[in-house]
Amino acid sequence: MGTLLKGKTKDLDGFSVTRILPHAEKRMVGPFVFLDHMGPADFAAGEGIDVRPHPHIGLATLTYLTEGSILHRDSLGNNLEILPGDVNWMTAGRGIVHSERETHETKANQHQLNGLQCWIALPEQFAEIEPAFAHHKKCQLPQFNKEGVFARLIAGDALGMTSPIRTYSPMFFLDVILSAGSHFVRPNQDQECALYVLEGNVDVNSELYEKGDFVLLDADDVVASRSFSRVVFLGGEQWPKTPHMYWNFVSFSKERIEQAKRDWQEGRFPDIPGDNQEFTPLP
Template structure:
């Protein structure tokens, strides 16, 4: 079964593709919506994977437990609206991420990491709500050295006015540029809109999309709702207006330098490289994550299986 619906008939001249995601419950009340990759659209700019995590409410003693798993050929970008996740990786990084902050992990030639609820937060319980993206690396950087960078919220450009609060997570948008290092021209922003507030998405980048995490927006009288990814045609400005308190992600960039193959948590321009990564994980040749004894085994079925 696909993660996205295919029978929506809404149309708009500026809209190239509309992906209506389904919610999947992965146990313990933890829900995920997947917008990319989709049968309708594989990538937007360099973005090849988009998952909405939650919103979920964990009871005391419960939390997120994504065991160690590998990546190649991409960067993961974790961004939270609510809650906290503790990141550990095979470089020895131990870094909590909280709302408004950015964890950017470059997998390159290979890295393994885990994502869990820290013991203190697990004891208290609470909400978790956020977005995780994968950014495919250009061919010349696919085998770069793995790296991890954390950016505090106050280091990211912030734009505010007329009912709109927007944080630029990565890339360039509206004359601002994020300090997050990227490997290709792109943009990724978090925008919160009050009911009735308007926002214009300029034609600064060839490929552009909007993901609605909460609320509703209208574009020339056509309404779009939470859980929907709108991919726009190149060249035209998009004027939207919120018809409820709304949280949305703006993303896109230059087209990728060729198609990408994807299997589980691996992305590459080469199918042979994917086979090599699969064999390396099965044989235990990825560097381990310190303080972790568990791991997610290689799945038998193909596809981007992000959570256990």
């Protein structure tokens, strides 16, 4: 039987963001410690996403869009546009800085944005690795098509497929389209799993869940769709303990987080080439 967890939605100058993880009832699902749904949003010309340079440690970020685009820049020198269906995976490790803005062409016109942002905690033995970045186009990602189920594996391992993204613990992130009358057995039954309904509605053991619902699944749960639905499945191996989180920092050591706070305040994180004229202050 699925367990429904409701996210909290905030309006940021007309832009809706729903914080799903961490949740008071569930701090993490597999290695996922953070999940935001950005949008859907319609922006007028001159408006849109403009997240100034900010730091991360101890995690990997996953950005996955269904509409619109984001311009990613980071302190490793990466500078590229994220488009719908692409996977943008940034491993912070011991420390990285990035910004999330938009190209001139996007900002200069009316445009939309809709997508998910996740943080995936790094196991303790990998928490201080060198930062890294990977970006894969949608056509490079594994596909599963069978009996009205169309699945794209974004990261990890599921349904006999492996994503090209390097991950650091057993996990999965699937984008699944369900045609009317189709059903889908939740993946990786030995791991934690949750679903997030992007479009439509689905039945889990005869319980109906709608767009925007985040549901923790049991091992033998079957998901069925009466009409077109689009659902993200995410999860992984259950962790024995949950790391600490402060702002953009994740660590099993509170002292390490305090050090990261001092490093940001005192300018010891690296700059982003071409985007170093402003930054996000420590809250």
